[in-house]
Amino acid sequence: MSTSTSRLNNNDNPDQEASRLYGITPPESQKSAVLHRKLHQNPRHVVASQGHFLQLSNGQEILAACDSPPVASNLIRIQHALVKQMQEVSYCHSHFYATRAAEDLAKLLADSTQGEMAYVFSVSSGSEAMEAALKMAHQYYLEKPNPEPERIHFISRHCSYHGSTLGALAASGHAARRAPFEPVLATSCSQVSPCYAYRNMDLGTDHTASYLKRLEAELDAEFQRIGPRAVAVFIIEPIVGAALGCVPPVAGYCAAIRQICDKYGALLIFDEVMCGVGRTGPEPTARFPQPLHAWQDPLIGVVPDIQTIGKGLGGGYMPVAAMLASRRVGRALERGTGAFVHGQTYQSHPLACKAALAAQKIILQENFVANVRKQGLLLDLGVAMGLHELGLQSPFNISLYPGTGSADGHRGDHILLAPAYTVTSDEIRHIVETLTAVVTKLFENLFDSGRFGEERIWDENRIMLHIDSFVATGTSK
Template sequence: MGSIGEDEVKHNNTTDLGSLIHKTGLTSKKSTSAVLHRSLHHDPHQAVHAKGNYLCLSNGQKIFDATGGAAVACLGSNDERVARALIQQLTDGVSYCHSLFFATVAVEQLASLLTSSTNNIMTRAFFTSSGSEAIEAALKMARQYFLEKQQPEPQRTHFIGREQSYHGTTVGALGVGGHRARRKLYEPMLSKNASFVSACFSYRGRLSVDEIDKAYVARLEAELEAEFQRVGPRNVVAFIAEPVVGAALGCVPSVPGYFAAMRRVCDKHGALLIMDEIMCGTGRVGPAPTAAYPNPLHAWQDPSVGVAPDIMTMGKALGGGVLPVAAMLVNERIVNVLAQGSGAFSHGQTYQAHPLACRAALEVQQIIKNDDLVSNVREQGALLGKLLKRSLADHPCVGDIRGQGLFWGIEFVQDKAIKEPFNPADGVATGIHELGMRPPFNISIYPGNGSCDGERGDHILLAPAFNVTKADIEHVVGTVTRVIETYFHSKLSLPHVEKDLS
């Protein structure tokens, strides 16, 4: 396999993206796989081994995974402690049993750990195999709550979400997500009992740079109130939102005071607040400690959010990608209503509370806690943001750099002054990802689209493992900077700008 030198990538003004791809010898081959991959035309790279931050491919490449897959591999790959825990569960414990008939130690311990991490504000946990399934459970739980109250409210069937949000790919979850491109094919199948208000998106949502946080939040609060009134305040089941928006917008934190305002509207009309922490939760954003939460784990525990949900969902970093696992947590008020009513959640799945998956998640969460990895997320995340801004803020095609903890996004524009996105047909984010995968860069970067209006707008995400070092962060920023400069040099004939990251 051929490759090119880093100096050639940086300095050869005759090197364009097409010739770079040709010289690497990594042009895609026609699919021969029996697997229904993401593309029917080309097979993905074959990963044959993984350890720590690196994925080894069948072609000999060693790829630095700067995104933990989809912000999943919070401990990197193949942690020996997790492996030992799974072997123990398989040999001395239970590999599978039906949750309708049996409980297991691993599931009970994981639920106890998670509810304790909320200061027991959330009192019960329900475990699924994916984030989409956790959202489905949350929607059903919210509906059942209103049916089982002492004074039932069966008319509550409507959910309010946010534009450019994403909560999962199943029909119910997709129905409460506002990402237009992801909804488009399935729009006729999706629930009509959902509507959307503006995202809390500082870069694109403010009326001007002079609109302060308080005014911006007040405007979003008024918009949510107006939507409640439009659909009928007593028809709304819940408002659902991500504390830090992940793939749909590219790591967008909420403005301080925003969720307190959303909570006020929900409480005023008796609706529930659902927070989707599938991508941003379980330590990913490095929530800051407070007197109430000295060892915070959840994004809602950060002072910038400041309010607890009625229902929350978790996934991704919950199990670190070792086995498929996600969760829905509910607060005491909801549990009490069901306890005094039917006494059961009218929902269940074959692999609900899978013992092996929950044992993996339990070990991952114990490692995060015992190794104080959320503190490392805060420390290395601050460095990641600082170096990204120093290196790329002045790039003519970088519109915004935002994020929190080890969860950062970079949005690309063709005109910074008016924040004009690239044409979706240009495939900018995907092109940057594909270039990063090639030598000499050898880095995996997560591409995203729709950050402008749900269809237009390109961004990438960086979400490395919680145990990364300063040297890892410097490597990520330096490599990503070179990838972006090389890509736009080829695309727009822009000069390379060398950065000192020391």
């Protein structure tokens, strides 16, 4: 691994200023035609990947602690599966044709829920899956035996993120991400408080039961405010991802919201795009001895009506996500028009489905979710854009996922760790040790710059007090 370090002189250039504060190498001067996420800074170029490491064009090797495919890079079994699929059927339009890859993936996913989710609609991204889920919910109310077309309102939670497309963004409660597009977002969405004990439960006067009662009362009041027969769905991430920093609910929360949805006849949608397909290491039970979905963990313990999954579904090999619908929701459409009024050119794409099928078979056959639980407990023993950028520099060579908005939608930094499901104990220790070094170095730079006045905090535990949250993916406990 590379150990070289660059030092740059400070001037008024923002990139140079970032370098001075965080040790960030300035972007390459060559103009890119790609519309990157940052228009004034070219990202580092990856030229190869193997296992859990990325090799950059400058020779660095980066341990992918937050952006690694669940089953690691360049697995021969997945490569062979994709080549075979390309030789058989590389594409056909799902409006007219079906493929074995799409059928087999749908069956695997339905079987993984013990038949609770009986219908699978595969697409290319989590945002697309959420759009499909919202439309499925609306169509359900139009076509159920006793139609309720007046149910057009969606409730979600503050500090939530369900996708970048306009419908999914309207259903999100992430204030900073909504702000630029607020004028064009649908107004048939509202938010209630998240289940976020870290910030919202008063440890001096609250206990879990009283905090849970407050959340129940708030959601019930929102149903009453909108009109009990006007609400179509309540949408949550059962374990919140980037919007809050891997936050699980308090015990009993999901059962309580399930009860409220049932009370008013609304559907419950679980967005498991980030936390699903094994990412949070759900605990096995007698009913689900090899759980794949976050809702199968006893902490969640309830079945949604509609579910979205993505990110880890394709193992990092193809862009693929899916919407899963319960038997009740799907049968309403079967007995109604007999069609889902929604479709995309690349839905059920045979290559994407084959990659997802191969990845999920490996995850299940090798029982990688058990390793997620094991290594997640190690991460739980350990400790935002500055950490991400500094971590990519030598001598750290680690990728960290930065996030913000966990305090009020704008303020509150956090970082996520989401290594491959196959990560080893030694790599976990390396991640934690390197993260600690990155945090220490970042605050050294900030203190040296005068950002925190004269006080210098070198004690590791006290430094952590300045970090909003450091909850690790890989354990939902």
